[in-house]
Amino acid sequence: MSFRVKAAAVCAVVLLPLTASQVMAADPPQHLGEGALVPGRSAVDVGMSGARVVVSNPVYETSNNGTTWTASGGSNDGKPLQVEGTALLTFDGSTAKVGGLTFPATDEVVLGKGGKLVSHRAPSGPTAEVYDVATKTKLADFAPPFAMSGNTVWKVTSPGHLDGKDLTTGDVKTVLVASACTVGPDDVNGRWAVLSGCNQVVDVNGPQPPRNLSVAADSQLGNGFAVQASGTDLLVTDLNDPALGQRRYGPIRTSGPSFRADGSGLAKIVYADADSKPRVITLSWLTADPQEHPDTVAPVLKSASAGDRVRDNTSLSFEWAYDDPQDPNSPATGVNSYDLRIQQRPSRTAPYGAWNQVPAWQGLKTNGASLTAPVGTDTCWQVRARDYAGNLSAWSASYCSEVDGTAPSLVTWRIGDRVQLSGSATVRWAYKDDTDIASYDVVYKTAAPGVALGKWIYPAVWQNTRITSITWAPRLGWDECFMVRARDYLGNLSAWSAPICSVAPDDDRALTSAGTVTRSTSTLAFQGTTSILKANGAYLTKATEAGQRIALVAIHGPGQGRVDIYHANIKIGTVSLAATTTSRVVTYLPTTVFRTGALKIISTSTAPASIDAIAFLRAP
Numbered sequence: 373m374s375f376r377v378k379a380a381a382v383c384a385v386v387l388l389p390l391t392a393s394q395v396m397a398a399d400p401p402q403h404l405g406e407g408a409l410v411p412g413r414s415a416v417d418v419g420m421s422g423a424r425v426v427v428s429n430p431v432y433e434t435s436n437n438g439t440t441w442t443a444s445g446g447s448n449d450g451k452p453l454q455v456e457g458t459a460l461l462t463f464d465g466s467t468a469k470v471g472g473l474t475f476p477a478t479d480e481v482v483l484g485k486g487g488k489l490v491s492h493r494a495p496s497g498p499t500a501e502v503y504d505v506a507t508k509t510k511l512a513d514f515a516p517p518f519a520m521s522g523n524t525v526w527k528v529t530s531p532g533h534l535d536g537k538d539l540t541t542g543d544v545k546t547v548l549v550a551s552a553c554t555v556g557p558d559d560v561n562g563r564w565a566v567l568s569g570c571n572q573v574v575d576v577n578g579p580q581p582p583r584n585l586s587v588a589a590d591s592q593l594g595n596g597f598a599v600q601a602s603g604t605d606l607l608v609t610d611l612n613d614p615a616l617g618q619r620r621y622g623p624i625r626t627s628g629p630s631f632r633a634d635g636s637g638l639a640k641i642v643y644a645d646a647d648s649k650p651r652v653i654t655l656s657w658l659t660a661d662p663q664e665h666p667d668t669v670a671p672v673l674k675s676a677s678a679g680d681r682v683r684d685n686t687s688l689s690f691e692w693a694y695d696d697p698q699d700p701n702s703p704a705t706g707v708n709s710y711d712l713r714i715q716q717r718p719s720r721t722a723p724y725g726a727w728n729q730v731p732a733w734q735g736l737k738t739n740g741a742s743l744t745a746p747v748g749t750d751t752c753w754q755v756r757a758r759d760y761a762g763n764l765s766a767w768s769a770s771y772c773s774e775v776d777g778t779a780p781s782l783v784t785w786r787i788g789d790r791v792q793l794s795g796s797a798t799v800r801w802a803y804k805d806d807t808d809i810a811s812y813d814v815v816y817k818t819a820a821p822g823v824a825l826g827k828w829i830y831p832a833v834w835q836n837t838r839i840t841s842i843t844w845a846p847r848l849g850w851d852e853c854f855m856v857r858a859r860d861y862l863g864n865l866s867a868w869s870a871p872i873c874s875v876a877p878d879d880d881r882a883l884t885s886a887g888t889v890t891r892s893t894s895t896l897a898f899q900g901t902t903s904i905l906k907a908n909g910a911y912l913t914k915a916t917e918a919g920q921r922i923a924l925v926a927i928h929g930p931g932q933g934r935v936d937i938y939h940a941n942i943k944i945g946t947v948s949l950a951a952t953t954t955s956r957v958v959t960y961l962p963t964t965v966f967r968t969g970a971l972k973i974i975s976t977s978t979a980p981a982s983i984d985a986i987a988f989l990r991a992p
Contacts (some may be wrong), residue, residue: 401607401618407643407651412438415650416628416753419453419460420642421487421635427457427650431462438650446886456635457487459505468492471505484520485561485593485636489539490519492851502539512540519560526576527558528553534565536576547576562595562637563661564611573611577698580662585616594633596658599641606631606643621653627881667705667761671696678753678771684807684861688773689742694757705760710736713767714743716751719777747862748777779866780805780858787854791923791987792846792874793898799872800841803858810861811836814854815868817992821849821878822916824966828855846876851919851990872938877925877987883912883973894982896923896956902982905935905975912983918968920990922961926983929954933979937961940969947980956984964990 412434415427426433431444446462446469454461454470461483468475475481476490480500482491491514494501499513502525518527523540550570559566563577566587573583587609591600598609623646624630631643639655646667654883676692677939678827690712696704710719712733717724733741745751749807758764784802803809809860814834821824834842846852853873860867880903881891894900903912922937924947932949945961971988975981 373690387442391581392585395810401620403605403622404657405619405621406623406645406832407621407641407653409436409645410434410642410650410652412441413650415644416648417448417451417453418630418642418644418650419455419632419635420640420652421455421457421990422638424455425642425650425652426460426511427452431460433460439887452629453632454481454483454484454635455487455632456483459483460488461490471506471508473503473505482520482557483524483634483635484525485558485595486522486637488523489525491518498568504539512537517554517556519557519565521560521562524560526555526565526704528555531910534567534576535561537675545576545844549574549582558593561593561633564593564596566591566593566598566611572598573616579789583614583616584613585611590629592631592633594639594641594655595637596639596661597633597655599631599633601626601631604646606653607639608641608653608655610658612662614662617659619655619657643935653742667696667759667760669697669704669756670765671707671759673755673757673765673768675769676753676768678751678773680773680807682774682776682806684776686744686747686775686862687742687752688745688775690753690771690773691740691742692755692768693739693797696759702713707757708760710739710755710757712736712741712753712755714751714753715770716745716749718746719748720774724750727754745775747775747864748772774806776805776807776860776862776864778806779864780809780860782856782858782869785856785869785872787872787874789958790874790960790989791925792876793925793956793958793985795845796843797846797852797876798841798876799854799874801856802840803866803868805840805858805860805864807862810859811838812840812858813837814839814842814856816852816854818853819918821988822918822968823850824918824968825853825990846874848876849878849882851875851988853991871991873989873991875923875987875989877985878914879985880912880983882973883914883983883986886911886913887975892982894984896926896927896954896984898956898985902984904925905933905973905981905983908975908978911972911974913973914971914986916968918966918987919990920966921963921989921992922971923987923989924959924961924973924983925985925987926957926959926981927954928957933975933977933978933981935981935983936974936976938970938972938974939964940967942967942969946976950979958987964988 416429419426423435429449430447432441434441446464447706463477466477468477468481479492487988491500491502499515502512524536524538526536529535534547543663552569553570565574571584571586588600596612605620608619625644634640641653671694674693674695678690694707698704713727713729715724715727751772753768756765756767780803787799815828817828855868857866857868879899888907890904928949928951934948937944947959
């Protein structure tokens with residue numbers, strides 16, 4: 373995303389050159405005397421950020437106006453002290469150090485305004501590397517000259533175009549300036565850029581018009597002011613004042629670097645006096661920011677997420693991001709803190725409870741929170757933000773995440789035909805879940821010919837398994853049944869499925885014949901053989917069979933007769949084998965009570981009856 377700020381063309385305010393004699397020849401700036409002395413140490417060089425005053429050499433610092441001084445380690449090796457934000461640049465022999473980053477001391481190392489960015493460039497190198505001081509991460513390469521302020525790198529990319537790229541968001545802002553302008557280190561601070569080559573002061577936030585200002589080579593840019601040496605004094609220029617009003621302070625030490633602007637953004641200066649003692653100036657006379665209006669706009673939610681709607685674990689988390697809108701008439705003060713609340717329900721059929729503002733989640737400084745929720749609990753989060761001006765946003769929409777409390781449900785459960793006529797059988801299953809299936813349990817039980825089904829068997833390799841099918845070779849006359857259940861990763865376990873069974877029939881050769889019966893073969897037949905009952909009263913029998921339902925496998929076709937089927941001396945039914953085309957047919961007789969006894973298949977017509985196999989079902 374990019375946007376442009378145009379500096380309007382207006383009549384510029386031209387300052388007199390800044391030599392002492394010429395300043396005195398005009399209406400001289402008021403001399404306000406010396407700054408406040410910071411006692412305890414002499415200073416070769418000075419730096420400051422807020423209450424932190426740093427001197428060298430070696431490097432010492434104080435945060436209590438000189439009552440206590442602490443050695444910071446290292447030196448500044450004859451280079452100006454750089455103290456920006458919380459970052460301090462020091463030198464230790466051949467190494468430059470800042471915030472855990474190290475660079476060769478021979479490099480050109482520059483701390484950006486605010487101390488968030490640092491750059492370093494090898495002598496005469498074509499580009500400088502820019503790092504994030506807090507994360508120690510390299511962000512970009514830039515060819516000098518450029519300036520760094522906050523998270524933004526400013527550079528004149530083409531004549532008349534000053535571009536600022538925010539290295540955090542990637543946003544680019546373009547400010548139109550005079551065509552001869554260039555920008556160098558420390559030339560942008562806050563809303564103002566003091567450009568060289570064109571002697572222009574530009575409002576990078578807009579919409580203040582540009583102003584003309586000539587500054588000396590040793591000039592430094594504070595937040596809202598410029599300061600430079602003028603003879604034995606410091607000359608301070610108020611950049612917020614359209615007339616660029618000025619004041620003098622001093623005397624200062626005139627040898628070597630002797631003053632720095634406050635690196636925290638306050639309207640302060642630290643300098644070394646004529647006796648090399650550190651002194652602090654508070655610029656209380658500066659004009660207020662020309663757009664300094666109360667921040668009346670609450671932060672705005674940019675993104676929020678509670679993760680997956682249904683979770684496969686009990687650890688829930690919520691993350692969010694807010695932005696405090698920047699308005700030219702209401703400068704953003706920045707997001708200060710967040711409040712968080714939740715409401716929960718123990719299951720999908722239960723109502724949500726009341727909103728709970730957990731005390732530990734009020735005034736949060738982080739943009740994320742987490743909790744552990746019981747299985748089945750649905751948790752909804754809402755967040756709001758306040759800025760440093762106290763503006764409080766409305767509660768956000770709800771972002772909900774449920775710990776899966778629902779067991780998997782059966783989608784597919786099949787075993788093929790109830791009567792299995794092939795040499796291989798397979799049972800298959802599939803489940804679905806709100807999250808994912810972790811494993812299955814499979815059990816089976818069998819019945820040998822002539823007996824009832826046994827107990828369920830739990831093979832170890834079929835418990836907590838990931839398989840979704842089992843294949844086996846059916847045994848003649850055996851009934852084989854299966855059940856399955858599934859669990860998800862949270863341990864939600866389904867009920868056992870309904871039993872599903874498959875039986876391989878007894879071939880006709882397992883039956884004893886009586887009367888006029890012919891043993892034959894057929895390509896249509898199970899196991900390739902049939903027994904043909906050729907006369908009324910001819911029959912096939914088997915001494916002992918058990919089951920609650922009988923299935924007859926026979927060859928149906930033109931000219932075929934019919935048979936009666938008895939079990940334990942009870943007639944179960946009559947089956948006609950007559951049909952217009954010849955085929956193998958499985959006929960399921962009515963379900964009865966479970967009984968054990970002799971089987972008898974008897975012809976009840978003079979037409980032939982081709983019997984292929986018989987199956988006894990011990991379960992439906």
